[in-house]
Amino acid sequence: xxxxxxxxxxxxxxxxxxxxxxxxxxxxxxxxxxxxxxxxxxxxxxxxxxxxxxxxxxxxxxxxxxxxxxxxxxxxxxxxxxxxxxxxxxxxxxxxxxxxxxxxxxxxxxxxxxxxxxxxxxxxxxxxxxxxxxxxxxxxxxxxxxxxxxxxxxxxxxxxxxxxxxxxxxxxxxxxxxxxxxxxxxxxxxxxxxxxxxxxxxxxxxxxxx
Numbered sequence: 001x002x003x004x005x006x007x008x009x010x011x012x013x014x015x016x017x018x019x020x021x022x023x024x025x026x027x028x029x030x031x032x033x034x035x036x037x038x039x040x041x042x043x044x045x046x047x048x049x050x051x052x053x054x055x056x057x058x059x060x061x062x063x064x065x066x067x068x069x070x071x072x073x074x075x076x077x078x079x080x081x082x083x084x085x086x087x088x089x090x091x092x093x094x095x096x097x098x099x100x101x102x103x104x105x106x107x108x109x110x111x112x113x114x115x116x117x118x119x120x121x122x123x124x125x126x127x128x129x130x131x132x133x134x135x136x137x138x139x140x141x142x143x144x145x146x147x148x149x150x151x152x153x154x155x156x157x158x159x160x161x162x163x164x165x166x167x168x169x170x171x172x173x174x175x176x177x178x179x180x181x182x183x184x185x186x187x188x189x190x191x192x193x194x195x196x197x198x199x200x201x202x203x204x205x206x207x208x209x210x
């Protein structure tokens with residue numbers, strides 16, 4: 001018997017295969033970004049809500065997946081350790097107080113999540129790109145995965161959060177004991193030189209949906 005959770009699981013897996021969160025997949029398919037949010041999977045009085053056939057058709061078109069491939073994603077969860085649940089944070093949210101702890105790890109719970117092959121970093125998280133500050137490498141609606149545990153070297157693309165709450169994705173060009181020099185990915189935006197004392201945390205981008 002096909003269960004309500006099976007269909008939603010297939011949507012989550014389809015999103016993960018293409019590097020999206022559930023909301024990112026909905027956006028790419030031309031749907032309201034909240035269409036597949038966990039809050040939309042039940043009604044206000046607790047009844048189970050099924051995704052519409054129209055929304056499934058649109059995400060299949062957006063990803064190029066066949067219905068047979070979608071059906072193949074229905075079923076039990078993958079083997080433990082093969083994947084990890086990666087919390088997804090909106091780019092604007094990342095600058096708000098309370099979303100990260102002092103170590104730069106996502107704080108709290110209730111995030112949208114995507115399933116991703118095990119990254120070896122339990123604190124890895126995803127950011128949904130918004131705006132044009134990172135084009136042409138990262139575009140509005142793309143998802144980038146950030147690993148706080150990954151070693152950072154010159155030339156790496158990184159996400160930086162200042163103590164004032166500014167969040168930016170740049171390319172690391174140079175760092176010293178006193179400052180960090182960053183090159184803007186979008187050359188229409190200025191490069192930055194930030195004193196180390198002003199940086200809350202810096203973490204490497206290890207994957208992006210492109």
